[in-house]
Amino acid sequence: MSEAAGITEDAFLGGQLRLKQKRSGHRAGHDAILLAAATQARAGDRVVDFGAGIGTAGLALARRVPGIRLDLVEIDPELAGLARANAAANTIAAETIVLDVTADAQAFAAHGLGPDSVDVVLTNPPFNDPARHRGSPDPSRHTAHVATEETLHAWVHAARRILRSNGALTLIWRADGIADVMAALSCGFGSLVVLPVHGEAGRPAIRVLVRAVKGGRAPTRLLPGLVLNEESLVPKREVRDILEGRATLPLAEP
Template sequence: MDNQIKSDQLPTAAAGEVEPFTIDDFLGGALRLRQPRDGYRISMDTVLLAASVQAKPGETVLEGGVGSGGAALCLAHRLPGVKVYGIDMQDHMLAYARQNILENNLSEQVTVEHGSIKDLSCPEATYDHVMINPPYLAAGKAIRPPAETKGLAHMDSTANLKDWIKFCIYQVKNRGTVTIIYRADRMDEVIAHLYRRVGELKIMPLWPRLGSPAKRVIIQGRKGIHGASKLLPGLALHGEQDRYTEEAEAILRKGKSLQL
C-alpha cells in the first residue's frame, strides 16, 4: 500500500486545505467509507442504486459521478468477480474513493479515474452495465447548496439530465442495462430521454413509507431492446415507526440485492 493516502492529507477543492471527514459504516459494517463531513455524502439512494444492478462474474459496470465510491464499492462487495469502474470530475472526491478502495481491499475489482460524463471520445459500447445517480435539481430551479461537492452532486451545473443519460447510452453495450435512481417527480424526463434507445423499462417506486407518495424511483432498461415497460410493486423504506422495513433492512444493512 505504498500509494495509500494518509487520512490527514485528503484534499479539498481548495489546494492546501484539509477537509474534515468522517468514517462511516455501510452494509451493516461490511464496508467502512471515508467521506467529507460537510460536502456530498453517501446516501440511502447510493446503496439502493448499487443493489439494483444484477451483474454476473466477469461482467463490467461503469458508474458516472462515482464520488467517494459508495455505490461502486457496495456493488463490488455484493458481487465478487464483477469489475466496477467509476469516473468523476472532482479530484478530491476521487482521493476519497481511492482511499476507500484500498481500505476495503477491493483494488482488484474497483478502479476510478478523472473523467467527465460529457466526454464521449472513448470507445463506445464498452460496459455491460452503467449506473448513475445524477443531480436531482435542474439549474435555476432551486438554491444551490453552499458546499461545492454537494452543489455539483445535487444541481445540474456542467451537465444536465439529458447529458447524463446520453453518457449511459453511449457507454453501455447493446442489450446491456442502464440503471438510474432519480426524483419521482422528474421520471417523465428520464423516460423521454431513454425513449427508442433503451427499452423493457422497469420502474420501481421508492416510498418513504406505505401510503406516502414516492420521492425516488429506480428506472432500469436495456439498450437496443424495445419491450414494454413495467411499473413494479415498489419498496417501502420505513414502517409505521422510523425504522426500516424488513425488506429495506435486508438491502441497506445486510447487502441483499434489490430485484427489479
C-alpha cells in the first residue's frame, strides 16, 4: 500500500486542525480532544504530551493556547514522523521526541526533559486491561490501547519526575480503573480534580479525566459527570462545542 493510500487527512476542532494519520491501526478520536480540552496551560508554559501518537492532544491544546512550548513524546518512529509533519502543516511550533515514556531519567535528560523542567504533562496512556481486552494484531493499535500492570504507574512516575513543583498532570483513563489512577497519583500528587465521562445519561461512566498537581495539598474534587450523547446517540450541544474547539472542560479552568 502506498503512503498516499495508507494515510488520511482528517479535520479536528471543527476544521481548526487538520491531521494526517494512518488509515489502519490506532486512529485519533474524541479521547484526545477531550484531554486537550481538560488541560490547563498558559502561554510560556512548557507542555509535554506523553504517548502523543500523531500529536492530536498536544496540537489541539497548542491551537487553543498559543505560545506554549510543546514537546510531543512518542515511542513509534512512524507516528512521531506524522506528529512532526502535522505540527509543521498546522504552523504549530513543537518538538517531536522518539522516546519510551517508561525510559529512565538519563534517557529523558538526553532529550532535554530533565527533572523539574516542565509545567504541564497531558497523556492518554494505553489503558485497556489485557486480561479483559483482546489486543489488536496491528502492532501500533495494540501498543496504543493495551496496558500492562505497570503502565499507569510508570507513566505517572515519569510525569512526576519531569514536572516542576506545582506543575500539573492531566490524564484520561477508563472509568473502571479509577482506583488504579488514585493509587498511582497517591505518591507525589494532590489537589486532584476528577471528571467522569458518560457515553449516555443513566449509564456508568466510560472514562475519567483527572487533573493532579505535583505537591498539591487541596482536597480531591469530584465534578458532575459529562454526558457525551443524547438519547439518539447524537453528541450533545455542549459536547459538540468542546469537540469543535469552542469550549473547554472545567478541569482547564484556573
